[in-house]
Structure formats: C-alpha cells, structure tokens
Amino acid sequence: MSPQCNGRRQTDAFCTIDHIMQTDTISTMRIGILLLAAGSGSRFGGDIPKQYVEVAGQAIILHTLASLAAESRIAVVQPVLAAGDEHFAALVEDKHYPFELLPAVSGGAERSLSMQRGLDALPQDVELVAVHDAARPLPSRALLADVLDVAERYGAAVPGVAVVDTIKRIDANGKVLQTLQRNTLRAVQTPQVARRVWFEQALQQETGSLHKHTDDASLLEAAGFDVYMSRGDSRNRKITTIEDLNWLESELQDDGGVTR
DSSP states (O other), rough: GGGGTTEEEEEEEEEEEOOSSSSSOOSSHHHHOOOOOOOOOOOTTTOOOGSSSSEEEHHHHHHHHHOOOOOOOOEEEEEEOTTTTSHHHHHHTTOOOOSSSOEEOOOOOSSSHHHHHHHHHHHHHOOEEEEEETTTTOHHHHHHHHHHHHHHHHHHEEEEEEESSEEEEEOTTOEEEEOOGGOEEEESSSSEEHHHHHHHHHHTTTTGGGGOOOSHHHHHHHHOOOOOOEEETOOOOOOHHHHHHHHHHHHHHHTTOOOO
C-alpha cells in the first residue's frame, strides 16, 4: 500500500476510495448542475463565445448538455451566461432533456460570483450542486457517476487525472526551487461537486477573497471543507484554444459525432 494513499488503494498512480464514511452521509440528494458559460473566452478568440462554436453539427454547449443527460441523477441544470448572451435561448428552444433546463441567469466578473448567482437561482430542494464548465463537452457517464458518488459520501469531490510531466516550482526569476512529487499531484477537472450548504457557507466566508479562487474546490478548501478526489478522464478536456477545438472535432468524428 502506498503511504501517500493514507489507507486507500492505489491503482495507476491514483488513490481510490475504499470505504464509505458512516456519518453524515446522504445518498438520495437532489442534484443540480450549474453550467458556467459567463467567461470572456479571451484565449480562444473568434467572433462568438467558444461554447457556441459548431463542432460535428452542433454547438459545443449542446454536446455538453447531451453528455450531462447521460447521468440520470441530475435533476436540474442552471445555465449561467454572460450578460447580454443572445445565443443560448435560441439553441435550446426545441431541445428536450431528462433534466429540467432552467432559464439562464447572468454571471459575474469572477467565477465565484457566477456560482453565487447560479446558486441563488436553483430551486431550494437542490441539496447537491455540481459546477461544470460549459466548454468541457465530454464528461463521460462514468466520470459523472463517480464524482457524484464521492460527493454524496464525503460532502465534496472533484475529478482529477494523474500528472504525467515532472512539475517544478520556480521563483519570479525562473530559478527552480523544488521538484514536486508527481504521485501526490492531480490536474483537476469539472464538474466540481459539493453540498449546497457548503458552497453557500464558503462563499459567505470568502467574500473578500473570491478573486483568488480559480476553481470551486479551492473555495471550499479555503473555508475549511474537506474535498475528495474522484477519477478524471483525459477526454474531459476544456476547450480553450484552437488546438483544443481541433482535438474535439477529431474525437467527435471518431465517435460518429455522438457524445458519450
């Protein structure tokens, strides 16, 4: 047993959870998704936001919604869009999903502010919230099931993949300060999932520091909540650059244009 796993089984350089906590566990939570699409997408460029670029016959965000539809426990999806978004409503007008697609709300300048506005719009009976990037169109059914399972057991979870490159910490001048141990590192993805009350408490506690948190898990961590890692997937890639877009097109062509 690897000492880094602290009592958990290690396979493929990934610590998997072997046991279920016996306290404070809820297995029948009503689950909602915050679908974040309020960013500027400045790294991607182009005339329209990246989530609306068409790949394999439909906009990226529609591939994302189709992927989310594969997980039957998702009850509602709350889109959080940029102010003045004129694309989303027309795209989904005639679409039907197994979850309730709620009217979109406008996000804020920071990711955490967008999450706050999405949380405020969710129905009160949603107890477990998953925050997902709209431009991450290929979360697999297995990935979704795993991160929701782990979050239900422990309160909060994020999917992550093992880091394959050697990672070094440097100073402002580029001098190497430390070589980090790869087996303790993960590149995290979305959806990042937690109990709604945890997100709400973390947002309240970190009100003055929201700009520091580049993902949802770091917000929870700063507020003192434990976050567990579930298994990620290399196909669960965020479309950020033209190279990512070309990759997605190739993946969908290999799948016959169908998300899975």
